[in-house]
Amino acid sequence: MAATEPVRPKAARSQGWTAGGPVSGRDTNLIRIGIVLGAAILWEGVSRSGWLFQDVVPSLLAIGAAIGKMLVNPAFYANLQVTAGEVFASLAIGGALGIFTGIALGSNRFLGAAFEPYVYYLAPTPRIIFFPVMIMWFGVGAASKIALGALSCFFTVALSTAGGMRGIDTVLIRVGKSFRATPWQMGMKIYLPAMRVPVLNGIRLGFGTAMVTALLAETKLSNQGLGYMIMQIYSRFDMPSLYALLIIVFIIAGAGNLILGRVTGTNA
Amino acid sequence: MNNAAANAAGDKAVPVMPAPAAEAQLVIDRVSKRFGEGPGAVVAVDDMSFDVMPGEFVACIGPSGCGKSTLFNIIGGLQEEYVGNVMIDKSRIAGPHAAVGMVFQEESTFPWRNVLDNVAFPLELQNVGQSERRDRAQKFISLVGLQGFEKRMPSELSGGMRQRVSIARTLVSGPRILLMDEPFAALDEQTRLLLGDKITQIQQELHQTTLLITHNLTEAVQLSDRIVVMTYRPGRVKRIVNIDLPRPRTSDVVSSPAFGKYVAEIWGDLREEATRGMEEAEAGAAARGKTARG
Ligand SMILES: Nc1ncnc2c1ncn2[C@@H]1O[C@H](COP(=O)(O)OP(=O)(O)OP(=O)(O)O)[C@@H](O)[C@H]1O
Ligand SMILES: [Mg+2]
Numbered sequence: 001m002a003a004t005e006p007v008r009p010k011a012a013r014s015q016g017w018t019a020g021g022p023v024s025g026r027d028t029n030l031i032r033i034g035i036v037l038g039a040a041i042l043w044e045g046v047s048r049s050g051w052l053f054q055d056v057v058p059s060l061l062a063i064g065a066a067i068g069k070m071l072v073n074p075a076f077y078a079n080l081q082v083t084a085g086e087v088f089a090s091l092a093i094g095g096a097l098g099i100f101t102g103i104a105l106g107s108n109r110f111l112g113a114a115f116e117p118y119v120y121y122l123a124p125t126p127r128i129i130f131f132p133v134m135i136m137w138f139g140v141g142a143a144s145k146i147a148l149g150a151l152s153c154f155f156t157v158a159l160s161t162a163g164g165m166r167g168i169d170t171v172l173i174r175v176g177k178s179f180r181a182t183p184w185q186m187g188m189k190i191y192l193p194a195m196r197v198p199v200l201n202g203i204r205l206g207f208g209t210a211m212v213t214a215l216l217a218e219t220k221l222s223n224q225g226l227g228y229m230i231m232q233i234y235s236r237f238d239m240p241s242l243y244a245l246l247i248i249v250f251i252i253a254g255a256g257n258l259i260l261g262r263v264t265g266t267n268a
Numbered sequence: 269m270n271n272a273a274a275n276a277a278g279d280k281a282v283p284v285m286p287a288p289a290a291e292a293q294l295v296i297d298r299v300s301k302r303f304g305e306g307p308g309a310v311v312a313v314d315d316m317s318f319d320v321m322p323g324e325f326v327a328c329i330g331p332s333g334c335g336k337s338t339l340f341n342i343i344g345g346l347q348e349e350y351v352g353n354v355m356i357d358k359s360r361i362a363g364p365h366a367a368v369g370m371v372f373q374e375e376s377t378f379p380w381r382n383v384l385d386n387v388a389f390p391l392e393l394q395n396v397g398q399s400e401r402r403d404r405a406q407k408f409i410s411l412v413g414l415q416g417f418e419k420r421m422p423s424e425l426s427g428g429m430r431q432r433v434s435i436a437r438t439l440v441s442g443p444r445i446l447l448m449d450e451p452f453a454a455l456d457e458q459t460r461l462l463l464g465d466k467i468t469q470i471q472q473e474l475h476q477t478t479l480l481i482t483h484n485l486t487e488a489v490q491l492s493d494r495i496v497v498m499t500y501r502p503g504r505v506k507r508i509v510n511i512d513l514p515r516p517r518t519s520d521v522v523s524s525p526a527f528g529k530y531v532a533e534i535w536g537d538l539r540e541e542a543t544r545g546m547e548e549a550e551a552g553a554a555a556r557g558k559t560a561r562g
Contacts, residue, residue, distance in 0.1 A: 171374040174346055178370040179390045179441060189392070193380045 058240045066244035076229070076245075080252075083214055083226040086142050090149025090210040095203055098154045102161020102199075116162065123155040127213050131220060145217045145225070152213040153206030160202025164195040204260050211253055292319035293477045294343070294445055299352035301338050312338040314502030315352070320445075320477055327480045327488035328496045329534070331542040333549075335503025336481045337373060340449040343479070344370045356445065369443025373450045373481075377422040377433050383409065384418040386433050390441035408436040411470055428452075428459040432466070439470065449481045461519040464490050468517055485538065486522060489513075489530045497537050500545035506537055 040060060047057045070076050105112045105119070127148055134151075138144040168191065176190045218227025226249060233242045301313040312335035320326045330336055341347035343354050345364040354361040356368065377386050385392075388405040396404070409415055412432040422430050431451055438446065452460045464487060471478060482488050488495050489511055497506040511530055513521055521527050 169374075171372050171376045172378060174372065175370075175376050175378075177346060178344055178364050178368075179393055180364050180366065181393050185393055189389070190378075193378070196380065 055237070055239050058243065062240040063243045063247070066238075066240035067247060070241065070244045070248060076248075079224060079226050079229045082142060082224045083218065086145045086149060086214045086225065087207070087211050089142075089146045090214060091153055091203070091207055093146065094150035094153035094210065095157050095206055097150070098157025098202070098206065099161050099199060101154070101158040102163075102202075103165060105158065106162035106165025112162065112166075119155060119158055119162075123159060127152040127209075128216055128220070131217055134217075135221060140221055140223065142224075145214045145222070148217050149210040149213045153210040156206040156209055157199070157202040160198050160205070161195065164198030164202075165191070167198065168194045204257065207256060207260055208253075211256070215249070291321060293322045293324075293356070294320040294479065295353070295355040296320075296339075296343070297353040297355060299339070299342060299350060299354060301335070301342060301347065301350045311502035313342070313350075314504050316498075316503065316505050317352075318496050318505060318508060320479055322477055323475045324494065325471060325478045325480070325492050326494045326496060327482055327492040328498060329482055329485065329488045329538065330498030330503060331500050331538065331545040332483055333545060334498050334500045334541070336483070336498065337449055339503065340370070340373075340447055340481050344368055344447055346370075365445075367444040369438040369441050369446050369476075371434050371438050371446070371448040371451045373453060375427075375430060375434075375454075377430050377437075379422050382419050382421055383414060383425070383433055386422065387436045387440055389437055405436075405440055408440045411439070411473070412436045412466060428455050428463060431455065432463065435467075439474070439476075444476055446476045446478045447481075448478070450483065451480075452484070452487065453482075460484070460487060461490070461522065465519050467491060472516060485531055485534060489527060489534070490517065490519060490522060495534060497534060498541070500541040501548065506541065509534055 043057065044060050046052060047059045101119075105116055130151060131144070131148055134144040134147045138147050172190055172194060173186070176186050181189065214225070215227040215230075218225035219231050220227075222228045226245070230242065230245055230249075233245060296316055296318050299313055299316050300311070303310045303312055314335075316339065318326075328336060328339065338347065342350045343361065345361050345368070348362050356365050378389065381389070384402065384405055387409055388401045391401040391404060406415075406418070409418060412435055414429060414432055414436070417425065417429065422433065425433070431454075435448075435451060452463055455463065467478075468491060480488070480491060492511050495509045495511060497509065498504065499506045509530070513524070513526055513530075
């Protein structure tokens with residue numbers, strides 16, 4: 001049947017509920033591989049040219065060897081475990097508090113008007129300035145990093161949840177009411193699914209900030225974790241190992257993000 | 269049952285004359301609704317009264333902004349604060365009624381559910397078992413002509429198809445009274461006529477009482493037994509017109525001379541109101557411009 005395609009009113013309608021695939025995957029993959037190859041060639045060129053110290057820009061072969069060594073180093077796995085534990089604990093604590101706060105702010109106009117400005121002003125402040133306080137409260141171990149990570153992902157998740165709550169198409173709520181849905185049914189069958197995409201995006205961003213914060217805190221003051229390991233290697237001025245570790249962290253962060261995206265169905 | 273037949277005077281407009289209240293399925297009795305207080309207040313609906321008989325198809329027509337959706341929300345129980353009485357089964361409406369199904373003016377499919385799950389939504393709320401849910405939803409998906417699209421997401425459908433999903437979703441809950449607020453407003457004329465045929469056909473099958481809110485004259489005459497013409501702000505009943513065209517009707521009826529006569533007659537009334545609406549809107553804009561400049 002012929003019919004016009006009126007533009008759907010809310011931005012929410014275009015977020016992720018399509019069953020169709022993304023823009024042609026093959027072309028974007030080619031571009032991505034091209035970028036990585038180009039960067040590698042450039043790097044190796046600079047390394048061999050001798051323009052910079054060989055120590056600062058080691059050859060890819062040296063970095064490759066260092067990656068291999070890193071992957072059989074038990075200390076690496078011990079530190080990885082510490083950092084991963086910190087990140088997930090931060091995400092669990094900060095995310096849960098964030099969703100709770102976001103729902104409260106988003107559903108109650110009074111609460112939202114009263115408290116949201118604070119959340120907005122506090123959200124962009126660099127969390128690392130709270131680190132000394134956290135150390136005093138929780139010590140130099142994992143607990144202070146978890147607290148700091150939870151604090152940073154709390155803001156991200158709270159703001160995106162509050163936004164998601166307010167972004168719900170009001171007609172969908174009226175549909176639920178017209179079918180005489182109970183409050184429980186409204187929550188489970190309308191609010192929750194309608195907010196799924198913004199909340200999950202918030203959790204995904206929260207994962208990123210929790211990871212950044214935990215690593216950053218580890219480089220400042222700690223005795224374990226990947227951030228600590230990076231600083232140790234740096235103090236030995238072992239550049240190939242430093243780059244090796246950075247690349248591994250990159251890959252882990254990327255993979256974590258990708259897995260979260262897969263699980264939540266919010267991959268771009 | 270056929271109210272039009274009872275009124276042998278035929279194509280003449282009849283004055284506002286409440287039908288015997290005992291038989292009516294839906295009674296709108298001196299209903300008013302004002303938004304806001306003081307000088308800025310808007311009287312959206314003003315002292316409206318009319319009845320809808322069981323199985324009757326009534327259209328409520330008026331220019332944009334005259335209070336149609338406000339009336340729709342009051343009857344549907346979504347606007348609980350109002351003056352006067354909307355009565356169904358002898359009780360006053362003050363919340364969504366089980367006998368009433370609503371189809372909204374806006375796009376209202378759930379974008380995260382496929383067609384089948386959208387249509388089965390009301391059954392899910394009633395805890396109907398999964399296989400029965402599927403069977404019943406399937407029946408209404410076929411009725412609105414969407415068989416084969418069960419697994420599609422709303423974003424993959426055209427606007428007309430999405431609107432049919434909304435209609436099927438409301439019908440599956442088995443309403444005795446169907447309220448529709450400009451369900452075809454966003455559609456082109458051809459789609460609108462064909463969907464009108466679907467609605468007629470569905471009503472012949474299910475015999476539900478229907479109140480259609482619209483600003484489209486052709487649609488109102490094509491589908492209705494009676495038309496309630498509303499005035500522009502405040503929304504009042506200007507008059508009620510019986511449409512005495514033979515049933516069963518199809519969209520072919522739009523080319524008949526009798527159809528043209530009804531359209532011309534109602535347009536005379538409607539034009540006055542629409543013109544007044546536009547003039548008031550322009551005057552309002554001019555006044556605002558003046559105060560802004562001054
Ligand atoms: N919640 C509200 N608060 C204040 N004013 C309102 C509210 N809802 C509607 N109005 C006003 O009441 C009047 C009637 O609105 P309504 O939505 O019922 O019109 P309508 O006939 O459905 O128009 P349309 O054909 O454009 O949908 C309008 O002037 C509108 O501004
Ligand atoms: Mg309206």
